[in-house]
Amino acid sequence: MPNFIGSPVKRVEDKRFITGKGRYTDDIVLPGMTYACIVRSEHAHARIKAIDTSAAEAVDGVLAVFTGQDMVDDGILSIPTGWAVGDAMKEPPHYPLAVGKVHHVGDGVAVVIATDKATAQDAAEQVMIEYEPLPAVVDATAALAPDAPIVHDGLDSNLCFDWELGDRDATDRAMAAAHHVTTYELVNQRVVPNAIEPRSAIGHYDPAREELTLYTSSQNPHLIRLLLCAFVWPDLPEHKVRVVSPDVGGGFGSKIFHYPEEVICAWASKKLERPVKWTAARSESFVTDAHGRDHVSTAELGLDAEGNMVALRVKTVANLGAYLSTFAPAVPTYLYGTLLAGQYRTPHIHVNVKGVFTNTVPVDAYRGAGRPEATFLVERVVELAAKELGMDPAELRRKNFIRPDEFPYDTPVALQYDSGNYEGALDKALEMIGYEDFRREQAEARKQGRLLGIGFSSYIEACGIAPSQVVGALGARAGLYESGGIRVHPTGKVEVFTGTHSHGQGHETTFAQIVAHELGIPLENVEVVHGDTSRVPFGMGTYGSRSLAVGGSAIMRALDKVKDKARKIAAHKLEAAEEDVEFVDGTFRVKGTDRTIGFGDVALTAYVPHDYPEGVEPGLDENAFYDPKNFTFPFGTHICTVEVDPDTGVVRILRYVAVDDVGNIINPMIVEGQIHGGIAQGVGQALFEGAVYDETGQPLTGSYMDYTMPRADDLPSFEVGHQVTPCPHNPLGVKGAGEAGTIASTACVVNAVVDALYHRGIRDIPMPLTPERVWRALHAGGDGAAAAAAPAGGNGQA
Amino acid sequence: MSTYAFDYARAQSVDEALTLLAGHDGEARLLAGGHSLIPAMKLRLTAPTLLIDVSGLEDLAAVTLDGGHLAIGALTTHRAVETSELVRTHCPALAEAAAGIGDPQVRNRGTIGGSLAHADPAADYPALVLALDAEIEMTSRDGTRTVSADDFFVDMYTTALAAHEMITRVRIPVLGHGEGAAYAKFANPASRYAVVGVAAKVSLADGTCRAARVAVTGAAPKAFRATAVERRLAGRPLTEAVIAEAVRGLADPNELLSDLSGSAEYRAHLCEVMATRALREAAARAA
């Protein structure tokens, strides 16, 4: 039997994906299907004075036109957020279709349902909406000004919450006593997630059985069902609702959240007693998928004369957009502030975060969610400190790392890191990149007017957010455990049920590897089932790199139960005591003998229990729920080298080395794929991406003509090196690999560019580092002020 | 997103296409590769009532050598231009420009005639046809006429082409002895269209530039020739210093586009950088 753990098994799901046979929500066509087109606001902020639907209703093929008020009148409530940050947090209503006011460009106002898509869109143009435009605010800092337009009626400011973590006084005192303070003001710009599959939903109400099926491109179908039935549509009984997330083409966080279109399609389907489908056009995705990041921060890092970090003080204004999306309050707080210690022993840290409403698309978790923002800030300010102190950036990091013998380590920002070996990862990365040689090459090149730079990013992340009790105390409105089920069929074939959801991560392979390994059966005898609330026990879905650490652990628990029971059956059949039976490579054996029974025979016995142990139930079908003891803490160091073209400002990444410690690795190929994609996404934010609004709230980056995605030819071949420090508290020793690349790479690339230009007086360039911004910085010298004058990307304003 | 409803006809001949075009009073559009027209229709920016599909007219999809000219049929795809032996031999700069258009899908469908007719300010071919002194052949039921590239581009998305006319051929003088051409493109990182693209053609004799044509796309509402640069180069050896001096101030930022991909000031700077690169390469090839 091959050892499946640690083996680069080819992804079993890829055959259907690369042959175009995946089945995504939009591929599903049901008898009597109808199509929804949502009429969206072109105003960032306006009062709805009147809506005339009569002309649209008169279009041939139109079945109905509904407004927000129609839904509210029928008992539909506001979509809640899943997290409360403090009691004073403001949570203005978020109706699936706007009622009274629109709050951002793209806000839904009415829905037209017709027998085909084009007719629905034609008729949508006939919905006459009279608006009274209101002044809009798009920039979070501007939204806090006393005279700023107020986004939500009923609130007296745009402040959603004012949150802090850490000991303010101790931090202030340590800062005041510091030998050197590096100050860094930064914008972590807004980005658009851009999953390749646009969001889609189908509501399918069966009037005969009074049951609703919702197909949706979601990362967590159970959570969608819970939010829908418990909060948004209380008349909808949860046991009569099935939510299916079939193949989903990427999420990156943007498909975690409960979106208006899910409610609209579900509700309209009941109204019309016909299936209702909606699929976003790409231009709709840009203005309706929750965006990511969008912080404006000030960081101060205090150091003593030897370069020891003594204090970090951070103030952040986080743009939440127009409504509180499902995870939005948690992202710039519990997933951000808690990570500000990075890999360092900084004894005093204080962070204040103000969450702010603006007339923009809601902002929520995006690959990394809070942790990339924290890492960017920490790694940039550490880099600047090294430059200001004239220290080698690698050595400043090394000096301040938490040492391997200091774990478990309590940070001043509420986390307990369980394990780590930061210096190991740094050293390996330095060796892979050939640090000394590069510094020589850089000096040579500089003499010829060429601009080479090297950047570091030593990151930490906290994955598998848990345990439920702790997150509950922190304001989560849900638990963060996971379910796993193992159903052994009479023939010995196995179905695995997981409450996590795969939308590119390869769970169908990784989870099957674990089960095949544990049961000693061929991989093809294992089928992984996910994404259907009627088949899978209640689970929390996939985000925060939690699937293997939490979901995989639940599967391990269920496997333990299966193996325990199978052993009882085997012992009975072998007429031996249970303790004398061992399970090796798919066979139960009486220790020290050649008396054996195969797993398949045990399975058959469980379902044909003619000769069966007393007191044991028939069947071999076990469920488990796993609630972790702690987060897991992947970490690593990334190093890249770049060359800047002084004529055009174009940045080219020459080499990119990533050394990640994600704990034990089940499938190294899948882990590498995750790291590669993650790095590309983080490079995207560093160099290319940025959602830009003009000052009236009109999005200027509404398509791929203007919004730059990173492409293969923008990137070098990544050099990936692993280090393995197993997670001490979960049965697999795994930590999570989905976000590491993104968390590390943004700071890594910006640090490299600044390293290339620092001798020209440039200490920062705001992201994205577009050619024009780099060129301007080179021409103006000094800081990024001149570069910031360049268009593209930025802090939410053109 | 869906287009508005429209009718579709597949033309079997140029005549049939022109008859349909003339019969629909500006409401009909020719469909070639569809890579500019269909996106605009899906965004509902344009709403023709009839599409006349000319993509099957194979006579117009060939490259031939016609005296001292390359004759490129209007329906020749970017990919066919990129890989044509004739183009590579007689005008490699054009093949290189074609290779840099969009992505393989775009190059396999998009056509030179469609690109010129569409006259996107950021398209690549306009700089090439201007610098290479091409002629554009247009046919209607009234007959055939030819205009020089210099007279073809009128404004953003506007050309000398009348509503009832069709581009049938592009004629480009083959490069002679002592002549070289090159194209330098600064691609928009998002769309990969040109933020600034400069095509240059030079003729050298005894190390001296006898004539130069330099044309710029992407920077302004329409592609234009940098005639002042051309004049400054004439009669001088194409050294780095001469080129640097000649391209200085090539474009006035006040006349340039300014958008997320580059401010007018940056575009003006890129005009100089790309012109330098194109001229350097053209001169090397001519020598």
Ligand SMILES: Cc1cc2nc3c(=O)[nH]c(=O)nc-3n(C[C@H](O)[C@H](O)[C@H](O)COP(=O)(O)OP(=O)(O)OC[C@H]3O[C@@H](n4cnc5c(N)ncnc54)[C@H](O)[C@@H]3O)c2cc1C
């Ligand atoms: C993703 C993408 C990237 C692209 N990148 C680039 C790029 O980098 N550089 C670049 O230059 N272009 C780029 N393009 C545009 C591409 O080159 C188009 O193919 C070209 O602009 C239009 O050619 P077409 O054959 O597709 O024309 P169509 O879209 O079929 O037609 C365009 C217009 O021209 C008219 N027309 C077509 N043929 C004729 C004719 N023979 N006579 C008269 N009128 C005619 C049509 O009626 C229509 O109005 C890109 C397009 C896409 C979709």
